[in-house]
Amino acid sequence: MSGIFLPIRIEFGKDSSLKVGSEFSSLKCKKVMIVSDKGVINSGLIERITKSITEAHIQAVIFDGVEPDPNIKCMETARDFYISENCDGILAVGGGSSIDTAKGAAVLVTNSEPIVSMAGVDKVNNPLPPLIAIPTTCGTGSEVTNVTVVTDNDHFKMPIVSTHLIPKVAMLDPNLLVSLPSKLISSTGLDALTHAIEALTNNTQNWYADSCALHAIRLIGIHLCQATNNRDIENLSQMLYASTLAGVAFTLSRLGLVHAMSHPVSGLAGVPHGVANAVLLPYVMSFNSIGNPGGYALVASALGIEPQENDIATALAGVKEVIKLNKQLDIPKSFRELGVNEALIPHMVEDTFKSGNIAINPRHVSKFDVEQIYKLSFSGESPIALFDSETITKN
Ligand SMILES: [Zn+2]
Secondary structure (H helix, E strand, C coil): CCCCCCCCEEEECCCHHHHHHHHHHHCCCCEEEEECCHHHHHCCHHHHHHHHHHHCCCEEEEECCCCCCCEHHHHHHHHHHHHHCCCCEEEEEECHHHHHHHHHHHHHHHCCCCHHHHCEECCCCCCCCCEEEEECCCCCCCCCCCEEEEECCCCCEEEEECHHHCCCEEEECHHHHCCCCHHHHHHHHHHHHHHHHHHHHCCCCCHHHHHHHHHHHHHHHHHHHHHHHHCCHHHHHHHHHHHHHHHHHHHHHCCCHHHHHHHHHHHHHCCCHHHHHHHHHHHHHHHHHHHCHHHHHHHHHHCCCCCCCCHHHHHHHHHHHHHHHHHHCCCCCCCCCCCCCHHHHHHHHHHHCCCHHHCCCCCCCCHHHHHHHHHHHHHCCCHHHHCCCCCCCCC
8 A cells, every 4th residue: 555644844955954943933932942962062053053043032942961872761851851941842953862852752741651651653642742853964864754762771772653753844954964974974874775775675565655765775875975985065965865765765664674673782782773774784685685576676776786687686786785885884794893792682682573663574584583684793794695595484
């Protein structure tokens, strides 16, 4: 079934973020809580945005307590700050952690139940206060998605999925990405690539999502390396556009095994989300290809690969292209290289199977399969071994 419902206005363009004051004015807000992290605040990016709000005769207060992989306490603290300051609107400025914290705080402002009870799909009853998102990375897509991810007290990353979580407006300003460190451009860009590949190849079927995903893959293939190396406005603009397209794609179509497996790596070992996805992506693509050869052949074509003798061969060439891209971007080949403790694998396998994305993965996957994929991604051995491996459960 294909359909689209995306209740958000997207503004794209250099300095578009400076119109945020008039946006909050249209939303009849009197006092806005800006949610961001200390890195973004210290870079000075917030100052012009805050000025735009105060020039619209709206008060602005800054919540700067955002942490990577935000936990329940972080979101509750932001909620308490919002209430104590009598705010009536929220602005998220930053990467996925800032936007997700803003969404989590917003959910808690209008819904009295504990955040844990809203984990899962469509469990948020009440609409959020007006929320605007301004991304400063090119990966999360959270500025347009219906998801926030909260890390619980057991380091498990729980997604909360609801249409209420889609911001009212996303303001995409490529000027805000120019000071982003190269390492963050590459890792967040590879997160966006993973969003697009999983939305395109999983078992949900949505043509609108596929169109967004395919174009996102194409743009990332062309622009990610140049954006990382040159940090120029043209390539960064295309990456920001691609990241939002990938966010639209997975809001309509959801994700797959890479995200199911990467969340435990980030939650338990603190590996940044984009890096965890990038390490796992070629392994999961290899494993999944025989579950949807046509889909993975489309991924390869979007990355510029010529069609081979059949879809499987084209898909395999696509896996090799992603390995090459990771190498060009200096992504470590294995979790061992990143210092992750291998003894965590059994815990990671258990947490992987709590993800709803397992059910829509294009290839049936068992706990044994996931353990084997983790083991390979720790060793850094070639993912191509997974392509038609006899050791893995056959479809
Ligand atoms: Zn992601």
